[in-house]
Amino acid sequence: MTSAGANAGGRAFVTGIGGQDGGYLAERLLADGVEVHALAHAAEPLPDVPGVELHVGDLTDVPAVRELVCRLAPDEIYNLAALSSVARSWQEPDLVAAVNGTAAVALLETAWLARERTGKDVRFVQASSAEIFGQPERSPQDERTPLRPVNPYGAAKAYAHLAVGVYRARGLHASALVLYNHESPRRPRGFVTRKITSTVAAIAAGREQRLVLGNLDAVRDWGWAPDYVDAMVRAAHAEVADDYVVATGVGHTVRDFVAAAFGHVGIADWEPLVGVDPAFVRPVDPTDLTGDSSHAGERLGWRPSTGFEELVGRMVDADVALLRDRPRAQDSSRSSR
Structure with missing residues (x-):
């Protein structure tokens, strides 16, 4: 870039x-x-x-x-x-x-x-x-x-x-x-993406048992x-x-993000570990927000450098590293979406 x-x-x-x-x-x-x-x-x-x-x-x-x-x-x-x-x-x-x-x-x-x-x-x-x-x-x-x-x-x-x-x-x-x-790994845990990666890291480490989310079918365009x-x-x-x-121009569901995060830690059968709570569903939630950044490419020479799988992997790796440095007694409850 x-x-x-x-x-x-x-x-x-x-x-x-x-x-x-x-x-x-x-x-x-x-x-x-x-x-x-x-x-x-x-x-x-x-x-x-x-x-x-x-x-x-x-x-x-x-x-x-x-x-x-x-x-x-x-x-x-x-x-x-x-x-x-x-x-x-x-x-x-x-x-x-x-x-x-x-x-x-x-x-x-x-x-x-x-x-x-x-x-x-x-x-x-x-x-x-x-x-x-x-x-x-x-x-x-x-x-x-x-x-x-x-x-x-x-x-x-x-x-x-x-x-x-x-x-x-x-x-x-x-x-x-x-x-x-x-x-990025700097995203606060109140955001659904960081909630996913931090909880998946905790599940992989045996510190959490379940990830609870809202609308798994919402489509978003996630970039670095x-x-x-x-x-x-x-x-x-x-x-x-x-x-x-x-934007990256590629949309993924929240479900895709969850699957990528679990896949990064080697958990293929992740669905039994994920629940849906209506309390986390927004009153009105856009279903498909995917962007066309052609204008930025033409006028600014801008292009995204990092793909979806790599982005999720970086976030999971960062949360895995944080867990290694934190004693179990300091584990805190996860933020809601």
Whole structure:
């Protein structure tokens, strides 16, 4: 995979630094010689990202964030901050709307104001989501697919996604990356993929007996998280801003993910070890989210580097290694989907 080396150096401002993507993005930018500043949420443990200057705050505190960004005058802004659990969005839709929607739009306005005040170009990248498509009429989806979110998370992301186009028309170099599911060993256990790999590792080690999930037939397009961070950097450095679907183009069911994980630890007869609990089934769950990233390939030169089986295997191996380092007394209950 070719690295996007244009516009190396400069200063970047990153939100969502404590998440999977935030860590990978910071490491990538630092390796490119970029000075990285990041917003760390005041209510959460500070992430340990050597080389990053952390600023404690809350994205929804618009005046404070605006003052900070205008003072820093970054060349690039990456908005990765979000309440990323679709399940949680059903429980706290108002909070999700504020963080994923309203605060993202306020940050776009802040980027535009910073550009107007300094006269310096500001590149803005919004981490959008395939959930904005909801129940699409066709698969795979691309940039022309209508937005039809079916959950509060997708609705909030759709608002921010559309606002990117508004500010791009206003003259801001703003790109929205419609990120399909992307995973790594850094994925928290509250996500179904990490729940699968950590529980399968525990079953293989004799520390768990059963994996309980929700909808096994949901189809998702799973990719490798560092690849998707690479797409973000490429979009920021592109001559012209645009919207991009970032996906592998290959859909797999949750059942496929489970089978691959068990297969990686040598368990072929896995079905008796897996149960379905209706409590883990979302009120409305998109059935097939698979993306067509041809536009990103043509305009950004982006291609996914890691296949589905390899991705699952890397995650399982990481969880197996974690178990080796953790005494049985420290085993904790698994997070629900």
